[in-house]
Structure formats: C-alpha cells, structure tokens
Amino acid sequence: MPILPRCALALLCSSSAVFAAASNADSYIDLRLGGGVVGAGGYGGNLTLIGGAVGYDTPGARRAGQTDAGIALGARLAHMTLPVSGITVDGTDEANLTGGSLLVGFGFWIGNRVNVETLFQAGLGYLSSTEAISFDNTDGDYTLLGGEVNVLYSFRGGLQLGVSGGYNAIKLTVTQNGQTDDGTGNGLTAGAILGYRF
Numbered sequence: 001m002p003i004l005p006r007c008a009l010a011l012l013c014s015s016s017a018v019f020a021a022a023s024n025a026d027s028y029i030d031l032r033l034g035g036g037v038v039g040a041g042g043y044g045g046n047l048t049l050i051g052g053a054v055g056y057d058t059p060g061a062r063r064a065g066q067t068d069a070g071i072a073l074g075a076r077l078a079h080m081t082l083p084v085s086g087i088t089v090d091g092t093d094e095a096n097l098t099g100g101s102l103l104v105g106f107g108f109w110i111g112n113r114v115n116v117e118t119l120f121q122a123g124l125g126y127l128s129s130t131e132a133i134s135f136d137n138t139d140g141d142y143t144l145l146g147g148e149v150n151v152l153y154s155f156r157g158g159l160q161l162g163v164s165g166g167y168n169a170i171k172l173t174v175t176q177n178g179q180t181d182d183g184t185g186n187g188l189t190a191g192a193i194l195g196y197r198f
Contacts, residue, residue: 027053027070028107029198034164036191042082044097050074050117052107069108072117076101080185081130087174087183089139090129095172095185097142099125117150119166127172140174142185150193160195 028051035045052072080097089095101123109115123144148166155161170185 027051030160030195031198032160032162032193032195034191034193036164036189038080038168038189039082039185039187042080042094042185042187044078044080044082046076046078048074048076048103050103069106072103072105072107072119074103074119076103076121076123078123078125082170082185082187084172084183084185087172087181089127089174090131090176092130094130095127095139096130097125097127097170097185099123099142099144101144101146113154115152115154117148117152119148119150121146121148127174139176140172142170142172144171145169146189148189152193152195154197158197160193160197162193162195163191164193165190 030048030050032048032050033045034048036043038044050072051074053070077100078098081094082097083093084095085093101121103119103121105117105119107115107117121144123146124142125144126138126141128138146166146168148164150162150164152160152162166189168185168187168189172183172185174181174183
C-alpha cells in the first residue's frame with residue numbers, strides 16, 4: 001500500500017484510540033495546528049488530534065479532585081522542508097517531507113489552566129525534491145522517531161495557545177537513477193501551537 005493511504009489509515013485507527021482514551025469526565029480531546037523550525041534551517045507545519053485521560057475540565061480550567069496526570073494519545077499529519085545529510089535530492093541538499101505520526105506520552109497540570117505534555121512520536125511518509133511543484137512527485141520515503149515537550153494554556157472558551165520543543169531523528173531513503181541511497185534529517189524542533197479543546 002502506498003505511503004499516504006497507510007498514513008491516512010493509521011490516522012483513522014489512532015483517532016478511534018484518542019476518542020476512546022477521552023471517553024470519561026477526567027479527559028480531553030484537542031485539535032491543534034502547529035508550526036515552526038525543524039533542524040538546522042528547516043521549517044514545517046502539522047495538524048494534530050490528541051486526547052487523554054487527564055483531569056481537564058471541558059472547555060475550561062482544572063477542577064479540584066480531577067486527575068493531575070495521565071496518558072495522552074494522538075495522531076499527526078505533517079509537512080516539512082529541511083536540510084538533509086548523506087544524500088542529495090534532485091541535486092539539492094534539501095527535501096520536502098510529507099507524512100503522518102502516532103504520538104504517545106503523558107500530560108500533567110502545572111497550574112489551573114496550564115498543562116504540559118511529554119510526547120514520543122513515530123512516523124513515516126514520503127520525500128520529494130524542493131523543486132517539485134506537486135506533492136505527487138516522490139523521490140523516496142522517510143521514517144521518523146522523535147520526542148517533544150508541549151506547554152499549553154487553555155482559555156475558558158476552548159481556545160489554546162502553546163509552545164513546543166523537541167528533537168527528531170529522521171532516516172531518509174532516496175531512489176534516483178536506479179540507485180538507492182540513505183541519509184538523515186535529524187535536528188531540534190521548536191514552534192508555536194494554536195488549538196481548540198473540545
């Protein structure tokens with residue numbers, strides 16, 4: 001099965017897990033848009049659906065007696081443009097990466113409306129030249145392992161603002177002119193988050 005249908009299937013299956021994890025009163029579901037820097041000079045954006053069994057009041061602040069910490073599960077679609085090492089993609093040392101990730105970790109409160117998440121993510125997708133006009137122009141694929149810390153403030157109406165920082169280890173496989181080569185796109189990540197808590 002091609003990469004993108006596999007990502008879509010993984011997103012659908014993990015979405016069910018997210019809603020199942022957030023099916024009790026001490027739980028949350030968030031939809032978030034994130035963006036920022038990736039690696040040394042790269043940039044990217046993502047759409048994340050995440051939920052968990054942590055004591056969040058919907059859509060406002062933590063209430064007395066609710067759970068202070070718990071497991072968080074999520075799914076993410078992402079697009080990145082970043083420098084690559086060990087390979088070239090159509091003669092350049094940059095690549096576009098498009099794919100999806102599954103996330104698991106812990107969320108906990110540090111205040112009445114501020115919560116922190118520590119997340120691990122594993123993902124895959126395809127890569128293409130930065131010269132490509134269409135997302136359908138693929139030159140290879142990638143796998144991603146990473147970790148991140150998110151700090152979020154939830155307003156009473158459900159709006160969220162936050163910041164994120166972490167590290168991605170990305171393995172790239174490129175097939176060009178009948179030859180397959182491996183490279184990396186590792187680096188630190190930092191960005192901003194705009195979300196909504198349902």
